[in-house]
Amino acid sequence: MTQLPQSTQRKLGLVIDLDTCVGCHACVISCKGWNTENYGAPLSDQDAYGADPSGTFLNRVHSYEVQPEQGAAQLVHFPKSCLHCEDAPCVTVCPTGASYKRAEDGIVLVNESDCIGCGLCAWSCPYGAREMDMAEGVMKKCTLCIDRIYNENLPEIDRIPSCVRTCPAGARHFGDLADPESDVSKLVAERGGMDLMPEMGTKPVNKYLPPRPKDRIEDQVDVLAPLLAPVAEEPQGFLGWLDKALDKLPGGRA
Amino acid sequence: MHPAPSVIIFTTLSGLGFGMLFFLGLGYPAVSGMTAFALFAIAFGLSVAGLVASTFHLGHPERAWKAFTQWRSSWLSREGWCAVAALVVMGLYAIGMIFLDQRWQALGLIGAVFSIGTVFTTSMIYTQLKSIPRWNTALTPPMFLSISLAGGALMCGQVRAALVLLLIAALVQLAYWHQGDRALAASGTDLGTATGLGPRGKVRAFEPPHTGTNYLLREFVHVVGRKHARKLRVIAFLLAFVLPIALLLLPFNHVFALLAALSHVAGVAASRWLFFAQAEHVVGLYYGKRQT
Numbered sequence: 001m002t003q004l005p006q007s008t009q010r011k012l013g014l015v016i017d018l019d020t021c022v023g024c025h026a027c028v029i030s031c032k033g034w035n036t037e038n039y040g041a042p043l044s045d046q047d048a049y050g051a052d053p054s055g056t057f058l059n060r061v062h063s064y065e066v067q068p069e070q071g072a073a074q075l076v077h078f079p080k081s082c083l084h085c086e087d088a089p090c091v092t093v094c095p096t097g098a099s100y101k102r103a104e105d106g107i108v109l110v111n112e113s114d115c116i117g118c119g120l121c122a123w124s125c126p127y128g129a130r131e132m133d134m135a136e137g138v139m140k141k142c143t144l145c146i147d148r149i150y151n152e153n154l155p156e157i158d159r160i161p162s163c164v165r166t167c168p169a170g171a172r173h174f175g176d177l178a179d180p181e182s183d184v185s186k187l188v189a190e191r192g193g194m195d196l197m198p199e200m201g202t203k204p205v206n207k208y209l210p211p212r213p214k215d216r217i218e219d220q221v222d223v224l225a226p227l228l229a230p231v232a233e234e235p236q237g238f239l240g241w242l243d244k245a246l247d248k249l250p251g252g253r254a
Numbered sequence: 255m256h257p258a259p260s261v262i263i264f265t266t267l268s269g270l271g272f273g274m275l276f277f278l279g280l281g282y283p284a285v286s287g288m289t290a291f292a293l294f295a296i297a298f299g300l301s302v303a304g305l306v307a308s309t310f311h312l313g314h315p316e317r318a319w320k321a322f323t324q325w326r327s328s329w330l331s332r333e334g335w336c337a338v339a340a341l342v343v344m345g346l347y348a349i350g351m352i353f354l355d356q357r358w359q360a361l362g363l364i365g366a367v368f369s370i371g372t373v374f375t376t377s378m379i380y381t382q383l384k385s386i387p388r389w390n391t392a393l394t395p396p397m398f399l400s401i402s403l404a405g406g407a408l409m410c411g412q413v414r415a416a417l418v419l420l421l422i423a424a425l426v427q428l429a430y431w432h433q434g435d436r437a438l439a440a441s442g443t444d445l446g447t448a449t450g451l452g453p454r455g456k457v458r459a460f461e462p463p464h465t466g467t468n469y470l471l472r473e474f475v476h477v478v479g480r481k482h483a484r485k486l487r488v489i490a491f492l493l494a495f496v497l498p499i500a501l502l503l504l505p506f507n508h509v510f511a512l513l514a515a516l517s518h519v520a521g522v523a524a525s526r527w528l529f530f531a532q533a534e535h536v537v538g539l540y541y542g543k544r545q546t
Contacts, residue, residue, distance in 0.1 A: 003326060003327045018451075025463075028463070052466065052467070053466050054466050054467050054468050054469070055468075056469065057463075057468070060463035060464070060468075061463050062459065062461070062462065062463050062540055062541075063459075063460045063461035064445070064449055064451060064457050064458065064459060064460055065457070065458045065460040066451050066454050066455045066456070066457050066458075067455045067456045067458070068454060068455035069455065073455075074454075074455075075460060076449070076451060078449060080540065089382075089383075089384065089385070091327075092327045092328065093327075093328055093329070093330065093379075093382065093383075094324060094328055094330075095320075095321035095322075095323075095324050095328045095330035095331040095334065096317065096320035096321050096323060096324060096331075097320070097323050097324050098320075114317065114320055115313070115314065115317075116312050116313065116314045116315070116317045116318055116320060116321060117312050117313015117314050118311070118312055118313075118321075118330065119311070119313075119473065120330055120379070122469075122470075122473065122474075123255075123383055123385065123386070123473075123474075123535070124382075124383050124384075124385055125385060125537070126384065126385040126443075126448075126535075126536045126537060127537065127540075128470040128474070128537035128540060131468065131469040131470060132313065132469050132473075134469070136313070137312075137313025137314050138313055138314065194450040195450070196447075196448060196449065196450055197443055197447050197448055197536070198447070199441070199442050199443060199447060200384050200385070200443070200536075201384065208450055210450065210451070210454070211451075211454075
């Protein structure tokens, strides 16, 4: 049913720490690895070893440069996957009911046997979270690893999304964002977690933690620093003589 | 957006076909026998050809019937219902006019409403998408409707109505282009809001997620040169509106009428190519493709 649930009991989602992400793309690879052999159709590649390779991914890492008004530019690695929006436009546009949002945990899924591959859900998503699989002709998207998080065959430590389990930097967190006492909710409150494109009115469940301000070298100068400052702008003594002598050689100071 | 031939053919031909069915349903012209047969054949041919073309871009056309289930929330589903209702009702109405020399007015009126309703629901599929600011405007439905009605009147030989409707459609088209060119900037969405990093400084896409292309780039990040687009706009405008109006103003002649119709269709197709090709999906921002 492509009508959205009034509200969901839980809001399972990710919190992604832009301060911690090192841009290693491990989450991209582990996502592709897990999801190509579990829930739904495999994530196909086209011309994988040829001149123009492309393929279906549910998670991609961009990198952005942020240049503040003053100070040095900062590089921010930016993983992006489905945000499991509360007001998900991809669900309501679906003509067949293949695209749906679960009332119990808020996960947005595609029932691939109902998907006609019209692509309208991908058109409606401002985040580019959905990709049509070229081999299967159905829409693929992040399932929040629904086949891991409830999977009792896995050790408890693995019952989190593959990307979260893999992240070597601890930049990805998984939990219930409807519960204000959950670790992820506390993290969002403490670090000022933000929505992407809030003006689109999609109310994303996933939150991004902004990068912390960089340390500035001027603020860190040691009390002993003045003693380390160069004492003479112009070299004197032996160095002064050497400097002048070298200048006089052919190819010296013009 | 990628200007896929299937959607351009669909919106151009179906718009024209359902525009014709609208006028035929209202009894303009009130024809019978072979004349009615010819007109209905053209109208049904165009509508159905368009609808069939629209299924070409589906990944699983064999499941297309499932698209009738979600009319409560989905404009695409509503479009399916309207199109089928229009074709069935107008089919019965056509049988009366062609074979029985009967014009069932009420049936024609219902068919006309569903016909124009199909064009409206098509336009709403695009209008509803906030992710594409150029389409997400109150001018999109009037543009589709006015072009469909103008084309319908032209094809049904309603010269006076066609002149007025072509003029209206031309003005709506100009307004749509004028507004569309400012839509992305006016939406307030930029790389700053897309990443949430805007308040911290000027955001620039530094490195894309991969060196190759992907579905998102192919489908949503089509970039048309501005010079190229301006030329095409002039061509589309001349063919779709100016030339047909000029030909209709000349003393009536079947050759002129045919030329007017062909010119109109070619112009609308060019305008539809621009409608898709120039539409900026905001996902392009993430790839640094929408910087002004």
